[in-house]
Amino acid sequence: MRFSLKARYAIYGVFDLAYNAGKDPIQSRRVSERQGIPVRYMEQIFQQLRRAGLVASKRGPGGGYVLARPAEEILLRDVIEAVEGPLNLAPEIEGEGQEMSRRPDFLWPELTARFSSTLAETTLARLCREAYRIEMPRDDSDAPMYFI
Known part of the structure; x- marks a missing residue:
């Protein structure tokens, strides 16, 4: 299983x-540069995340994006579902009759629930703590680290 690019x-x-x-919003252009994501695509994704209540935007000079909630309250499951919809690991059902009754399709709901649970236990703050622990460079080293 792989996550989509989006x-x-x-x-x-x-x-x-x-x-x-930091104290100011971050422009999507800066995020795009740091993460190697096309600017237009990042902007589309941020719009979806904004509609889901995960990020907030500020227009005008000094505008950009910020988290709409504390990083400790943002789950990876929320982020993925904001751009992809509800998690569902079940494959598209093909076939009919007897062959369908011989497939272990009862497995998919359980796997989906377990995977969803793992993503629900992983917060954005946890990712940030791990990045800090491994000394991942930050753009602005004097920005407050409210997530630790």
Whole structure:
């Protein structure tokens, strides 16, 4: 199983906002540069995240994006579902009749629940703590680290 590019970019985007947070909003262009994401695509993703209540935007000079909630309250599951919809690991059902009754399709709901639970236990703050622990460079080293 792999996350879609959009889901990965959404995680990278909110992580960047949390890890590089300071007193001012961060422009999507800066996030795009640091994360290697096309600017237009990052902006589209931030719009979806804004509609989901995960990020907030400020227009005008000094504008950009900030987290709408503390990093400790933002779950990876929320980020992924904001851009992809509800998690569902079940494959598209093909076939009919007897062959369908011989497939272990009862497995998919359980796997989806377990995977969703793991993502619900992983906060953005946890990612930031790990990045700090491994000394991942930050854009603004004097920014307050409210997530630790």
